[in-house]
Amino acid sequence: MSNNTLEPSVAVDPGDEYEPALGLDRATKACVRACEAEAAAKTASDYQHIVWSYGILWALFAVYGVSLWRRANRQRVEMMDLERRLKETP
């Protein structure tokens, strides 16, 4: 990596407090950015997969819970109907 480091173009006086910014050459920077972009894309894609899988998972449980709740309501109505008919019959 040190071969790719840009040397300061301005001669620096040893007594001067000024320190020029050091950077990487263009090719290395492009390479680093490409790696970072690839990692960012992978992370974003992974997050999408996670959100979908967790979302679907808990939606399934919620749908089943609602179906149980509806069944409980139907049973309650049926039980009330049976009780009413039992009271009506002599």
Next chain:
Amino acid sequence: MARLLPTVFLIVAALVFPYSVDRIFLHTPIEREMGTAQKIFYFHVPLAWLMMAFAVTSGIAAVVQLRRASVRAEATSLAAAELVLLTGLGVLITGPIWGHATWGHAWTWDARQVTTGLLWLVFAAYVLVRRYGAAGSDRLAAALAIFGAVDVPIIYYAVRIWNTTHPGNRVVATLPAEMWNSLWPALIALTLVSVALLLVRLRQELTDIALDEAWILFNERDGHEQQHS
């Protein structure tokens, strides 16, 4: 007390679940090879364990139902079978999503995927026969539940018997401590929710059977009285 159990389980699960998500996403290191997508593991694997446990429960209850003509066993078998469908669907959806992210393919037709799909189909058939079958079809359905339970060891040993894309069974046992510490809360939360739903469904099925018997008695008595009048 038994009537309160599902509520207690759901309350405890509601407390454990946020802790589990916190652990998984904020306190567990990202797996080196699979990246962030590996975090699907913390719910996918417990769901698969629960699916297999419910399949075995349904199969054993079906055996008891056939041998002792037990109504409670029949209701347990049906309730557990519905939970197999629920957790199995979760496994069959989260697995391919994870596979798509890490293997590049959602479905590779590997032995574990196929046997899991088969288990789900067998229990779907069981529930359909129980719901739409003619009189006496409950015995045929019980045989299906037993057949489904036999598939469970095949799913477990599929990765040993055949070459599969799924990793071996020892992978989970050799997880680092921080991953195990995140797997436990997820397993506990999912188990509590699933068992709570199982208990509610079991009670509903027993109520349905009692209601059917009550209606039959009522109609017989009503018909008898009409004949006399």
